[in-house]
Amino acid sequence: MKVAFVSSIPAFPTNGGNRSRILQIANAIKALGHELVFIYLPIRNYDVDDAAHQAAFGKENYIKISNGGLVGTISQYFRANLLSKMKNFIQLLGVRAFYYTPLDLSYNPYWTHQLAELGKDADVVMVEYVFNSRAFEAFPTTTLRILDAHDAFTDRHKLYIAQGLKLGYWLSLRQQDENKGFRRADKVIAIQEEEATRFKQQLGAEDHLNNPEVTAVSHIIKLDGSIDDYSSANCAVFLGSDNPSNKKSMMYFIDEILPLIVREIPSFNMKLIGTICNSTPDLPSITKLGRVDDLKAAFSLAPLSLNPMRVGTGINIKLLDAMALGVATISTDTGARGLPATYRHGVITVADDDPVTFAAEVVRMTQDEALRRQIGQVAFQDAERWNAEQIARLNHCLSKIN
Numbered sequence: 001m002k003v004a005f006v007s008s009i010p011a012f013p014t015n016g017g018n019r020s021r022i023l024q025i026a027n028a029i030k031a032l033g034h035e036l037v038f039i040y041l042p043i044r045n046y047d048v049d050d051a052a053h054q055a056a057f058g059k060e061n062y063i064k065i066s067n068g069g070l071v072g073t074i075s076q077y078f079r080a081n082l083l084s085k086m087k088n089f090i091q092l093l094g095v096r097a098f099y100y101t102p103l104d105l106s107y108n109p110y111w112t113h114q115l116a117e118l119g120k121d122a123d124v125v126m127v128e129y130v131f132n133s134r135a136f137e138a139f140p141t142t143t144l145r146i147l148d149a150h151d152a153f154t155d156r157h158k159l160y161i162a163q164g165l166k167l168g169y170w171l172s173l174r175q176q177d178e179n180k181g182f183r184r185a186d187k188v189i190a191i192q193e194e195e196a197t198r199f200k201q202q203l204g205a206e207d208h209l210n211n212p213e214v215t216a217v218s219h220i221i222k223l224d225g226s227i228d229d230y231s232s233a234n235c236a237v238f239l240g241s242d243n244p245s246n247k248k249s250m251m252y253f254i255d256e257i258l259p260l261i262v263r264e265i266p267s268f269n270m271k272l273i274g275t276i277c278n279s280t281p282d283l284p285s286i287t288k289l290g291r292v293d294d295l296k297a298a299f300s301l302a303p304l305s306l307n308p309m310r311v312g313t314g315i316n317i318k319l320l321d322a323m324a325l326g327v328a329t330i331s332t333d334t335g336a337r338g339l340p341a342t343y344r345h346g347v348i349t350v351a352d353d354d355p356v357t358f359a360a361e362v363v364r365m366t367q368d369e370a371l372r373r374q375i376g377q378v379a380f381q382d383a384e385r386w387n388a389e390q391i392a393r394l395n396h397c398l399s400k401i402n
Contacts, residue, residue: 001034001035001123001124001398002034002035002037002121002122002123002124003029003034003035003036003037003122003123003124003125003126003398004037004039004115004118004119004122004124004125004126004139004143005025005026005029005036005037005038005039005125005126005128006039006041006115006125006126006127006128006132006135007022007038007039007040007041007127007128007129007132008040008041008042008043008044008106008128008129008132009022009046009128009129010022010040010046010047010048010049010053011023011026011038011052011053011056012048012049012052012053012056013047013049013052013291015047015241015274015275015291016241017219017241017316017317017318018150020219020317020321021150021191021219021220021317022128023056024219024220024221024222025126025148025217025220025394026038026056026057027056027220028220028390028391028394029126029394029398030057031391032391032394032395032398034124034398035061036057036061037057037061037062037063037118037122038053038057038061038062038063039063039065039115039118039119040053040062040063040064040065041065041108041111041132041135042064042065042066042067042076043076043106043108043132044106045077048064050062050064063118065111065114065115065118066110066114067108067110067111068108068110072108072110075108076108099172100172100173100174100177101131101171101172101173102177103130103131103133103134103173103177103178103180103181104131104134105131106131107131107132107134107135111135111138112134112135112137112138113138114138115135115138115139116138116139119138119139119140119143120140122139122140122143123143123144123400124143124144124146124398124400125139125143125144125145125146126146126147126148127145127146127147127148127185128148128150129148129149129150129151130147130149130153130173130178130181130182131153131171131173131181133147133181133182133184133185134184136184136185137184144186144187144398144400145184145185145186145187146185146186146187146188146189146397146398147181147182147184147185147187147188147189147212148189148217149182149188149189149190149191149195149199150191151191151195152178152190152195152198152199153171153172153173153178154172154173154174154175154178154202155172155173155174155175156171156172156173158172175202175205176206178202179202179203179206179208182199182203182211182212182214183203183208183210183211183212185212186212186213187212187213187214187215187397188212188213188214188215189215189216189217189397190214190215190216190217191216191217191218191219191315191338192216192218192315192337192338193216193338193340194337194338195216195338196214196215196216199214200214215393215396215397216393217390217393217394217397218315218338218386218390219315219317219320219390220387220390220391220394221320221321221323221324221383221386221387222324223324223383223384223387224296224324224325225296225326225380226325226326226327226376226377226380227296227299227300227303227325227326227327227376228300229300229303230303230369230372230373230376231369232300232301232302232303233366233367233369234265234267234268234269234366234367235268235269235270235271235301235302235304235366236268236270236271236302236304236305236306236330236362236365236366237270237271237272237273237298237299237301237302237304237305237306237322237327238250238253238270238271238272238273238276238305238306238307238308238318239272239273239274239276239295239305239318239321239322240273240274240275240276240318241274241275241276242274242275242276242277242278242279244311245309245310245311246276246309247276247279247280248310248311249308249309249310249311249332249335250272250276250279250280250308252308252310252355253270253306253308254280254281254283254286256355257308257355257358257359257362258270258283258285258359260355260356260359260360261285261359261362261363262285264359264363265363265366265367268285268362268366269285269286269287269302270285270286270287270306271286271287271289271298271301271302272286272287272288272289273289273290273291273292273295273298274290274291275290275291277289277290295321295325296325299322299325299327303327303328303372303376304327304328304329304330304362304365304366304372305318305319305321305322305327305328305329305330306329306330306331306362307319307322307329307330307331307332307335307336308331308332308335308358309331309332309334309335310332310334310352311334315337315338315339316331316335316336316337316338316339319331319335319336319339319347320339320383320386322346322379323343323346323347323379323380323382323383323386324380324383325376325380326346326376326377326379326380326383327346327376327379328346328347328348328365328371328372328375328376328379329346329347329348329379330347330348330350330358330361330362330365331347331348331349331350332349332350332351332352332358333349333350333351333352334352335349336349343382343385343386344382345375345378345379345381345382346375346376346378346379346380346382347379348361348365348375
């Protein structure tokens with residue numbers, strides 16, 4: 001089959017969890033034997049590597065569509081960037097209605113005729129994120145429409161405000177708007193069972209006959225084999241971008257957990273990977289590695305992953321990245337959200353507000369090479385089983401008849 005893959009988030013550079021998901025889903029579709037055309041919607045001025053996309057998908061199968069010349073580009077900037085910043089400023093003044101974003105605010109109508117031409121012979125169209133769901137209108141009625149939701153956006157801001165983050169939740173939708181976006185699709189993919197259940201319930205709460213089928217296909221992870229060397233002691237890794245959830249979690253770690261670890265292990269060193277380095281203060285116990293091209297080599301420097309998340313939705317991709325490399329993880333309950341118990345053999349979970357136990361587990365694990373190896377190898381076995389299940393679910397979802 002020919003699959004039109006429509007995304008406003010690029011796959012390259014792969015420096016965020018959502019980009020990783022997009023890349024691995026696209027790769028899995030190709031591995032299942034389908035022809036894939038990656039169509040990039042330039043929704044914002046994101047960092048995008050066109051050459052890497054062309055190398056991965058073929059020059060003829062990577063299309064960056066136009067915003068419509070200079071006037072269209074200016075209009076798109078106003079639509080997707082300026083209005084969003086104005087909304088954020090107004091909501092800081094306490095106007096609660098501005099926590100919500102209109103469903104199609106960032107969609108550029110100029111894209112539609114281009115998508116119609118590109119997708120006229122597509123058997124399947126997969127659209128990333130509900131706020132791009134208007135793209136389905138460009139495709140023939142015979143084309144199977146699949147929405148990869150990535151996250152739940154109904155009242156999303158409430159979770160973040162409860163954790164003291166008035167901004168940084170990206171966008172929040174009213175339930176009727178998210179449902180409207182879902183109903184543009186034939187099938188909706190949630191990234192975890194809990195969100196699939198939530199989507200079904202909120203769709204069922206409205207009196208509509210034509211609700212889409214909802215299924216869960218979580219993140220597919222890249223498996224290159226587990227790390228070989230677990231000998232590095234008294235150190236650990238935190239992997240993440242500098243989004244508000246990661247920044248809040250890192251400050252929790254620095255303020256409440258790190259001092260307890262250093263008291264027991266003065267030489268302890270936390271190695272940071274990703275743009276989280278940009279917003280983390282310089283401290284003697286922290287080494288900033290920045291963006292790395294080889295996660296396997298980086299985790300070999302510190303074969304223990306820490307995931308002290310305090311806020312967030314969806315499954316945590318850094319957790320899956322560690323599993324894929326055969327690295328044990330110490331995580332808060334929030335950090336392990338969405339990962340079923342049957343896949344947690346390589347994860348030690350601690351209550352969100354228990355820095356003492358979290359620190360004690362870090363001390364125990366960093367000083368026991370055999371334990372790191374044992375738990376890490378079980379984590380890799382879980383990752384293999386996990387991938388097999390997600391690919392089977394994706395293959396089933398691509399079928400026109402279920």
